Amino acid sequence: MSRKLSALTMAAALAAAVVVTQSAQADDLVTHHEFQANCSVTTHLPDDPIVFPGLPGASHMHTFLGNSSTKAGSTNDSLKAGQTNCRTPDDKSAYWFPSVYNGDQIVPPNFPQVIYYKSGILRYQDVVPFPAGIRFVVGSPTATQEQFRTAPGAVEGWECGDSFHNWDFPAYCPPGTQLNVRYQAPSCWNGRDLDSADHKSHMAYPDRATLVCPPSHPVGVPMIEFKMAFPVSGDMSRVRLASGRGYTWHYDFMNAWDAPTQAALVRHCVNGGLQCDPRGFDLYKPNRGAALGPDYRLPR
Amino acid sequence: MPWGVPALLLLAGCAAPAPPPAPVSSFNATDTAWVQLMIPMNEQLLPALDSAPPALAEFAAALRASHSAELVHLRQLRDRAGLPDTNLHAGHQMPGLISEADLLAIRTDPTSLAKKLHEHLDQTVKLARSEQEGGTDAATKEFAASVESSRRDQLGKLGHG
Numbered sequence: 001m002s003r004k005l006s007a008l009t010m011a012a013a014l015a016a017a018v019v020v021t022q023s024a025q026a027d028d029l030v031t032h033h034e035f036q037a038n039c040s041v042t043t044h045l046p047d048d049p050i051v052f053p054g055l056p057g058a059s060h061m062h063t064f065l066g067n068s069s070t071k072a073g074s075t076n077d078s079l080k081a082g083q084t085n086c087r088t089p090d091d092k093s094a095y096w097f098p099s100v101y102n103g104d105q106i107v108p109p110n111f112p113q114v115i116y117y118k119s120g121i122l123r124y125q126d127v128v129p130f131p132a133g134i135r136f137v138v139g140s141p142t143a144t145q146e147q148f149r150t151a152p153g154a155v156e157g158w159e160c161g162d163s164f165h166n167w168d169f170p171a172y173c174p175p176g177t178q179l180n181v182r183y184q185a186p187s188c189w190n191g192r193d194l195d196s197a198d199h200k201s202h203m204a205y206p207d208r209a210t211l212v213c214p215p216s217h218p219v220g221v222p223m224i225e226f227k228m229a230f231p232v233s234g235d236m237s238r239v240r241l242a243s244g245r246g247y248t249w250h251y252d253f254m255n256a257w258d259a260p261t262q263a264a265l266v267r268h269c270v271n272g273g274l275q276c277d278p279r280g281f282d283l284y285k286p287n288r289g290a291a292l293g294p295d296y297r298l299p300r
Numbered sequence: 301m302p303w304g305v306p307a308l309l310l311l312a313g314c315a316a317p318a319p320p321p322a323p324v325s326s327f328n329a330t331d332t333a334w335v336q337l338m339i340p341m342n343e344q345l346l347p348a349l350d351s352a353p354p355a356l357a358e359f360a361a362a363l364r365a366s367h368s369a370e371l372v373h374l375r376q377l378r379d380r381a382g383l384p385d386t387n388l389h390a391g392h393q394m395p396g397l398i399s400e401a402d403l404l405a406i407r408t409d410p411t412s413l414a415k416k417l418h419e420h421l422d423q424t425v426k427l428a429r430s431e432q433e434g435g436t437d438a439a440t441k442e443f444a445a446s447v448e449s450s451r452r453d454q455l456g457k458l459g460h461g
């Protein structure tokens with residue numbers, strides 16, 4: 001009980017701090033609190049720098065996005081020294097998921113994919129940037145279909161055409177459509193560990209009813225939401241994930257953002273209640289300006 | 301508005317429990333990943349060996365003995381690293397790891413065991429190499445070297461058998 005009280009006290013203190021700083025924008029109706037990373041496929045490797053660090057070839061096949069240096073031996077420093085195809089060049093983060101196969105062929109996404117950074121908590125003004133070097137796994141390669149359906153990260157399962165809420169791959173997709181999935185990451189951090197033994201328990205989902213972080217994980221960080229699209233349609237009977245059935249969907253994130261760049265995007269777009277593109281610009285509220293310059297970088 | 305954020309960071313930082321002093325460990329992430337992978341790698345091979353066809357029976361018996369002895373050593377390393385005894389790779393389909401489906405296939409067709417053994421031995425050679433290159437705990441690296449050498453020896457025997 002006392003931990004709950006202290007969390008409430010903290011929330012009240014945060015609210016007080018925010019009221020002062022947010023009053024200038026009270027005229028704008030807030031409908032979103034997000035920005036996007038747009039990143040393309042770099043490669044496919046049987047590597048997992050989080051679960052099998054330093055052990056190349058130890059994992060099922062993964063499809064990697066963003067930082068082209070990502071491999072089994074990647075560290076925060078090696079990622080920072082790498083290059084990225086993300087639209088925001090100072091996002092050197094590593095993003096990956098189990099490869100989608102159609103029979104024996106890997107199906108890579110064929111355009112830049114959307115990785116949202118949203119608020120997972122009600123008080124979006126309280127979201128703080130990810131700490132340097134944090135990494136975690138979202139979802140589970142060993143999930144059952146029921147676990148995938150009821151997971152706090154689930155959105156609409158697998159989608160194609162007019163078919164939604166599929167908790168495994170649909171049997172058929174209208175030719176020319178793409179297979180889509182959205183899945184949300186936990187956004188409450190324990191404030192202490194950058195990783196944990198299961199690569200998950202240092203993170204938690206907010207309470208579903210109140211959208212407040214639990215006392216054990218009091219720090220609200222951005223909620224990552226992968227929105228991936230795969231160019232495969234028609235007969236879907238041979239479509240699978242490298243980790244198994246459609247409900248074994250999961251993904252991994254290693255934060256290697258330039259800290260001031262991420263902080264500027266979080267402040268302007270998430271705390272500021274905007275629907276931003278990868279430059280931190282809200283098309284519908286152009287008067288609010290952009291977090292980054294025309295080159296998608298902080299003015300230096 | 302921008303000035304609110306450092307204050308929030310500070311508050312959030314204070315709310316977090318104070319970090320306990322981190323125990324000094326000689327195990328890095330590669331050491332622990334290798335130990336936690338090798339345990340199910342060895343464990344899940346054992347029931348498959350029961351289905352060895354007559355031509356492989358002697359080899360399978362030797363493998364059972366060496367893999368079981370390695371498991372004792374691996375569990376000691378796991379305990380020394382302070383790791384839980386949960387199998388992080390339960391249900392995983394990975395190169396060299398005998399899954400439930402693999403086991404069923406081997407029981408149905410025991411002649412498929414040789415190919416699976418090859419894959420398992422090959423993969424564990426690679427993993428043992430990587431541990432020696434990327435690990436930091438001296439005893440774990442030394443053990444990985446001995447695993448690599450016995451795997452190479454076993455691959456040689458399997459090739460001729």
